[in-house]
Amino acid sequence: MSAQRLKNLLARIPLHVAIIALLVVWLIPTVGTFITSFRSRQAVQESGWWTVFLAPPTPGQAEYRAACASCHGNDGKGVATADLSDPAFVEPYLKTNRLLPTLRQSVGGQAHVTNPEWQALIQDTTRTREALDRLSAISAYLGALSGTGKSAQYKLTANNWIDALVGYKGTATYAEDCATGVSVSGKFKCNASDLLNPEGMARAFLNSIAVTIPSTILPILFAACAAYAFSWMDFRGRSWMFALLVGLQIVPLQMTLVPIARLYSKLGLQSTFLGIWLFHTGFGLPYAIYLLRNFLGGLPRDLFESAYLDGANHWTAFRRLALPLTVPAIASLAIFQFLWVWNDLLVAIILLPSNPVLTYQITNLIDPRGGNWHLLTAAAFLSMIVPMIVFLAFQRYFVRGLLAGAVKG
Amino acid sequence: MTPKVMKQGKWVPWLYLSGALLIMALFIVYPTINTIILSLRDKTGANPASADCLPGQPCWGLLENYRYALTDPDMLQALRNNALWILLTVPGTVAAGLLFAVLTDRVRYERFAKTIVFLPMAISFVGASVIWKFVYHLQSGGGPQIGVLNAILVSLGANPIAWLTNKSWIVNNISLWVVWIWLWAGFCMTILSAALKAVPGEIIEAGRVDGATEWQVFWRIMFPIILPTITVVATTMTINVLKVFDIVFVMTNGLNGTEVIANRMFKFIVTNQGRSTAIAVLLIALTIPIMIINVRRFREQEKMR
Secondary structure, three states, rough: OHHHHHHHHOOOOOHHHHHHHHHHHHHHHHHHHHHHOOOOOOHHOOOOHHHHHHHOOOOHHHHHHHHOHHHHOOOOOOOOOOOOOHHHHHHHOOOOOOHHHHOOEEEEEEEEOOOOOHHHHHHHHHHHHHHHHHHHHHHHHHHHHHHHOOOHOOOOOOHHHHHHHHOOOOOOOHHHHHHHOOOOOOOOOOOHHHHOOOOOOOHHHHHHHHHHHHHHHHHHHHHHHHHHHHHHHOOHHHHHHHHHHHHHHOOHHHHHHHHHHHHHHHHHHOOOHHHHHHHHHHHHHHHHHHHHHHHHHHHHHHHHHHHHHHOHHHHHHHHHHHHHOHHHHHHHHHHHHHHHHHHOOOOHHHHHHOOHHHHHHHHHHHHOOOOHHHHHHHHEEEEHHHHHHHHHHHHHHHHHHHHHHHHHH | OOOOOOOOOOHHHHHHHHHHHHHHHHHHHHHHHHHHHOEEEEOOOHHHOHHHHHEEEEEEHHHHHHHHHHOOOHHHHHHHHHHHHHHHHHHHHHHHHHHHHHHHOOOOOHHHHHHHHHHHHOOHHHHHHHHHHHOOOOOOOOOHHHHHHHHHHHHHHHOOOOOOOOOOOOHHHHHHHHHHHHHHHHHHHHHHHHHHOOOOOOHHHHHOOOOOHHHHHHHHHHHHHHHHHHHHHHHHHHHHHOOOOOHHHHHOOOOOOOOOHHHHHHOOOOOOOOHHOOOOOEEEEEEEHHHHHHHHHHHHHHHOO
């Protein structure tokens, strides 16, 4: 019996391999973006994001240990008056033509370098070129020890996220430029007020929230009333109006943009939040009514009949009976509409150009030459955090809504 | 069968409906009609479309904007590409979704696996475009390749490829289609998976008892049963693909042979409203067959209720 189970288990290995391979392929693009958002501009341009999983390169470690570690120690702190882990102290010696003369001078009456092989090399003025060459490895390692050299550029950092939030596009990071006080343009004050920079993702985040929340609530309110009427009231034209609604669901957005933009410029609604709320409400309604009506219409009839016999009118039945029972469908709907509006680009560009939302702000950051992946990846993730949380937290409702809408419709 | 309804005053239903109907009339019905009218006007909407005709050039009079929409080389390219998008990504997403649904159905970590495949649905097309633009990145000059795809090519000894700005337009389009399949496979998987699970176990068991292989069980028993659902998913995906915009706009902006209808429409939205609306009308004309199918299917379902 156990041999049979083992055989079954082995037979299933290709299945697991196939699934896991597919999952890896599916995840790699996102993982790469996420890792890149924590790497410095220089590191991103010089090496692929997957190199963060390899051992960090430490060139010069062997040379340093041979020539210097006997006095300075492996951590560079062996000599108190010459702390090699202090960036300020090490800074001049990162250039080999400054390092070599220092090493040639004696320290306390003795040769600076005690290792015989290195001592010979350094003191021999006919081998200066070779000495400089070999010292470059030690210089590089001094940089690593003190955290000022190239290896510091390869440390993971949150600076990209800060730059993206405030919308800083300098060559150095916002944090660095604010610390040194140089080349920060007049727009930036180096305090919390920078988060409101119109070109930053923080401001775009607020705009996205301001657009999305009313655009989610409004259509659900109107749709709930209408869906109730379609489900439990009798009126002329009910059937053809609902069929029309099914058709309206797939009217392309593009069909309405030009007239609405023209209308808004006449009414003074162009680039206002009210304008975009109303537009999203209008476009969300057909699907919202359809979904809620399918749900409401599926509730047991006796429930409403007995409520009516007990003297409830429609308003009471709607508020006390229909709404509470529809909560799962409303939840599905809210998630759909939220994700749809949050992720929209087209409507936001046309109707709200002066208050860019997250998606629009990202397109403003794109560098056609691909020179700012560090910034762009952080910005992209800033825009994805909320929908990902909403999605993962309410996945059940999302799937339920998807099945109700797409399979029945 | 319509549910039995409660008695009410004649005007009461309209009280419940008025808000929704008013907004839909204002934001869907009125603009749709207005778009059709504007498509017969010139670039500002002030004069008939024939005002945009140039002397000595072909002119379709009032239908001048449609002459552009149906004969301009850029538009022909967009129409060709949209047709290819439908022909390749609709089967592509459905097949990928079906594969995932069938595979994950058989393992215990089904939920986890599905979440990963489904997650791209939560992020915006813009976010997805950034993610994939980086995957496709080509580092010019001597430095190492920092985009995953080209790094793999180089490590295999091949030359890196310009995935999005290739001289061959088909390569650029394939790159975009891959992103689309990545985004939508989860959607198809979810719906198809539910359909697969609804196939009665007895039928499958009966097939196995009669000696059918797993392969036969799938193609001869399960596939015919879920075929209606596959049709529904395919129609939904066709509508979505027809309107594809964000991915093209962000990743290639329609350059190098990747133009699509919705991106053309966007390009003219401010500069030439006559053309822009004519392209929009073309877009809805292409969706009308699907709209009719949907309403018909809905009517049949209502009869069965």
